[in-house]
Amino acid sequence: MEPFTLIRPRTLDAAQTRALGAPAERVYKAGGIDLLDLLKEGLARPAELIDLRSLGDEHGQAMRALAASDSGWSVGALNTLAAISASALPQAYAALREAAGSAATPSIRNSATLGGNLLQRPRCWYFRHRDLHCLKKGGERCLADGGENKFHAILGGGPCHIVHPSTLAVALVALDAQVEIIGAEGPRRIPVGELFALPRVSPTAENTLGEGEVIRGVTLPAAAAGQRSVYEVAKEKQSFDWPLAEVAVALSVEGGALRTVRVALGHVAPTPWRAVQVEEALTGQAPSAELFARVAALATQGARSLGDNAYKIPLVQGLVRAALHRACDVPVPA
Amino acid sequence: MSERPKLTRRGLLRGFGTATVIAGCAKPTAEGAAGETAQPEDLPADVVAIGPGAAPLSLEINGSVRSLEVAASVTLLAALRDHLDLTGSKEVCDRGACGACMVLVDGVPMNSCMMLAHDLEGRSITTVEGLAIGDTLAPLQSAFIAHDAAQCGFCTSGMLISATALLRTGDSKDRSSIAEGMAGNLCRCGSYHHILAAIEDVAGVQGGA
Numbered sequence: 175m176e177p178f179t180l181i182r183p184r185t186l187d188a189a190q191t192r193a194l195g196a197p198a199e200r201v202y203k204a205g206g207i208d209l210l211d212l213l214k215e216g217l218a219r220p221a222e223l224i225d226l227r228s229l230g231d232e233h234g235q236a237m238r239a240l241a242a243s244d245s246g247w248s249v250g251a252l253n254t255l256a257a258i259s260a261s262a263l264p265q266a267y268a269a270l271r272e273a274a275g276s277a278a279t280p281s282i283r284n285s286a287t288l289g290g291n292l293l294q295r296p297r298c299w300y301f302r303h304r305d306l307h308c309l310k311k312g313g314e315r316c317l318a319d320g321g322e323n324k325f326h327a328i329l330g331g332g333p334c335h336i337v338h339p340s341t342l343a344v345a346l347v348a349l350d351a352q353v354e355i356i357g358a359e360g361p362r363r364i365p366v367g368e369l370f371a372l373p374r375v376s377p378t379a380e381n382t383l384g385e386g387e388v389i390r391g392v393t394l395p396a397a398a399a400g401q402r403s404v405y406e407v408a409k410e411k412q413s414f415d416w417p418l419a420e421v422a423v424a425l426s427v428e429g430g431a432l433r434t435v436r437v438a439l440g441h442v443a444p445t446p447w448r449a450v451q452v453e454e455a456l457t458g459q460a461p462s463a464e465l466f467a468r469v470a471a472l473a474t475q476g477a478r479s480l481g482d483n484a485y486k487i488p489l490v491q492g493l494v495r496a497a498l499h500r501a502c503d504v505p506v507p508a
Numbered sequence: 509m510s511e512r513p514k515l516t517r518r519g520l521l522r523g524f525g526t527a528t529v530i531a532g533c534a535k536p537t538a539e540g541a542a543g544e545t546a547q548p549e550d551l552p553a554d555v556v557a558i559g560p561g562a563a564p565l566s567l568e569i570n571g572s573v574r575s576l577e578v579a580a581s582v583t584l585l586a587a588l589r590d591h592l593d594l595t596g597s598k599e600v601c602d603r604g605a606c607g608a609c610m611v612l613v614d615g616v617p618m619n620s621c622m623m624l625a626h627d628l629e630g631r632s633i634t635t636v637e638g639l640a641i642g643d644t645l646a647p648l649q650s651a652f653i654a655h656d657a658a659q660c661g662f663c664t665s666g667m668l669i670s671a672t673a674l675l676r677t678g679d680s681k682d683r684s685s686i687a688e689g690m691a692g693n694l695c696r697c698g699s700y701h702h703i704l705a706a707i708e709d710v711a712g713v714q715g716g717a
């Protein structure tokens with residue numbers, strides 16, 4: 175790793191004052207898991223790492239908190255995946271606990287934080303290769319297009335074809351979470367989906383954060399009555415591995431009919447991907463195996479294989495079905 | 509592009525000892541002192557800055573406090589192996605994917621290759637060297653020997669660390685929960701069955717080996 179200075183501010187204000195005006199030079203650090211990876215590969219060469227874990231002010235406390243609030247639940251950005259997985263989050267938000275307990279390995283989950291998980295860079299092997307200069311790094315073209323693209327996007331891709339790496343983001347999109355952001359101009363709040371940008375809008379950055387902005391945490395809105403949520407994932411290896419595809423579903427059943435359905439897909443598109451057509455086709459219907467089999471195909475409408483990743487189309491459809499069966503307690507037909 | 513942090517007067521004083529030296533030293537000397545740790549001049553005094561050069565650090569490792577001087581960019585694994593002669597923790601993937609570098613931090617297993625040594629100040633670290641008590645091996649270590657759980661041995665220290673944590677938290681009630689807890693430790697020799705049997709043995713799993 176290139177030398178750098180480790181900065182330990184005690185207040186968010188001091189951290190932001192330090193970060194402003196030097197975007198690539200001074201970067202925030204949380205658990206450091208993705209950052210050290212990028213530094214070791216020479217993909218990032220900051221002069222200073224500003225540690226968010228040293229914050230001791232009220233923002234620092236909020237970033238470590240995980241608690242019920244007036245309007246739902248707040249999960250601070252510095253919570254580790256292990257802490258979220260083992261937390262007291264109610265069953266309505268189980269998808270987030272399941273996602274946090276499934277991502278990475280048990281020991282990585284002890285360091286990796288929610289904020290860093292949302293803002294980690296893509297795992298695309300062309301992007302991560304120190305000697306390759308792809309579109310995402312400001313180069314001419316996407317090397318996955320016409321290259322080895324087994325793990326790349328089937329939806330929303332182009333001109334770059336990464337899949338978004340964040341497992342927690344998928345659960346948060348299904349749970350309709352809001353992200354609390356603090357910038358130089360004060361706080362703002364956006365739906366988690368708006369934190370991410372497709373490559374056609376922003377080829378070199380995956381998120382829409384402004385300079386110096388910090389994610390303070392996410393808020394999960396009050397759960398609908400009887401809300402259930404689940405997370406399903408397929409990996410090449412059953413124990414720890416990166417997802418091939420993942421699905422989170424949140425829904426409630428009211429008078430025998432499905433209500434407030436949200437379905438999010440992961441590792442199939444450059445952002446967490448909402449399957450709106452599936453949501454619409456389910457809403458108002460009575461849950462059944464036939465219904466789930468029928469709507470699952472809608473999840474991949476418009477999907478396109480790049481050559482090596484066609485398998486993701488039936489895979490993610492299957493995950494949608496599995497998630498719906500589990501969320502609704504409908505037995506999977508033999 | 510913003511300017512990189514420079515040495516401050518205070519830093520120079522610390523580095524050279526006397527004010528008279530400073531009078532004769534302009535910026536080039538300060539630049540030449542790269543490796544010194546000094547507060548960047550535009551940083552408020554209450555914000556701690558470490559590095560970029562070697563900076564003093566004390567770490568509590570296996571019950572004793574060790575002092576060393578390392579750069580901000582030195583990982584805990586490098587500090588253990590290259591500065592403290594504790595080579596039990598292994599460097600294999602160096603990316604947090606294999607678990608060979610695992611240590612306990614306040615009892616919790618973590619990948620030492622993905623942590624900065626300076627971030628561990630004030631924490632209690634246990635490496636594989638700290639599992640035995642004197643010459644007496646921990647029951648888990650004895651079980652690894654009895655079950656022939658090591659072939660090349662590169663993953664063994666990480667396996668022992670993960671398993672120690674698992675036995676302490678009690679998430680070792682059956683083979684599947686043990687396997688889940690050990691998911692971050694890879695063994696290229698494929699000794700998983702022997703390793704899991706050794707852990708089951710110590711955990712007292714019914715039906716275990």
Ligand SMILES: Cc1cc2nc3c(=O)[nH]c(=O)nc-3n(C[C@H](O)[C@H](O)[C@H](O)COP(=O)(O)OP(=O)(O)OC[C@H]3O[C@@H](n4cnc5c(N)ncnc54)[C@H](O)[C@@H]3O)c2cc1C
Nearest residue numbers: 202204205206207208209278286287289290291293341389
């Ligand atoms: C073996 C392995 C397997 C993995 N598998 C998975 C997986 O299956 N699914 C998955 O989702 N991830 C996986 N990961 C990735 C891992 O979860 C992320 O690297 C981790 O969550 C990053 O969090 P961090 O706290 O370490 O972030 P850091 O590395 O500290 O930071 C990452 C980025 O986020 C920024 N940042 C962090 N916090 C904030 C904040 N609050 N506000 C503003 N900016 C911030 C930093 O500036 C940096 O740019 C895996 C990693 C490893 C090593």
